[in-house]
Amino acid sequence: MATKTPEPDNATAAKKSKPRSPNYPAISLVEAIERTRKIYKADGRAGAPVAAAVKHVGYSGPHGKALTVLSALGKFGLTENKAGRVVPTQAAVDILEFDSNHERHKKALREAVLMPAAYRNIIERYRKVGVLPSDESLKPELVADLKFSPSAAGGFIKDFRTSLEFAGLLVGNELKLSIEGNGGAGVGDELEFDMADTAENRGNQTGGTLPLVPPKLGVKQDRMTLGDCQVLVQRPEPLTQEVYNDLKSMFSLVLRNARRAIPGGGSET
Secondary structure, three states: OOOOOOOOOHHHHHHHHOOOOOOOOOOOHHHHHHHHHHHHHHHHHHOEEHHHHHHHOOOOOOOHHHHHHHHHHHHOOOEEEEOOEEEEOHHHHHHHHOOOOOHHHHHHHHHHHOOOHHHHHHHHHHOOOOEOOOHHHHHHHHHHHOOOOHHHHHHHHHHHHHHHHHOOOEEOOEEOOEOOOOOOOEHHHHOOOOHHHOHHHHHHOOOOOOOOOOOOOOEEEEEEEEOOEEEEEEEEOOOOHHHHHHHHHHHHHHHHHHHHOOHHHOOOO
């Protein structure tokens, strides 16, 4: 006799269908810098084990909220995890050590505020018009287009605005994406990373995980992993047929070169 599978109760069904907000920093850049300052003051560039780091930033132990805050420091590029230690990055040191009027301080701030993908996404949406909409207009867009939960959207917008204002990229609702004295270059050009000279890239030249390179505004990043192979591609968004054809040719060339590296020349399968 066939048995009927019990249907989930309403509470269980609601829990399973609850929308999950995208990955974003749970605190503002202002708060993230102050939390990083405490770790830096206590342990300097050596950083601290996770259990000690959460205490430095004001928590009793590595529970959910504390780990969420530590994660936010990393999302802004202020800390990195090295062998189980929460270590301040060079960007964090530049922010903490240089005066607020020093160019290295200001540049590190601008880089930090554009590290979170959710922040870059919103800035890119309104970069051409140069103005952010009101909170009341932005909130439904976050929910409908970026899959934020309604309860999370309000707090995110507050932190987002606070962070951009602190970094000098937002005054009122106006986006300040051109840096004075750089010939009118956009913020995407100003903040392009020189990956050949970053500690993360130097550490990955001998293997390990590919570094997450913050792309310029207007550029989409695709990261793919299959077995021991890793590919990181940055391409214009939206994609044109011409760029697609270039990508296709580039990957064909990569595969040809890879086949030549196989002992005996390899073969197509």
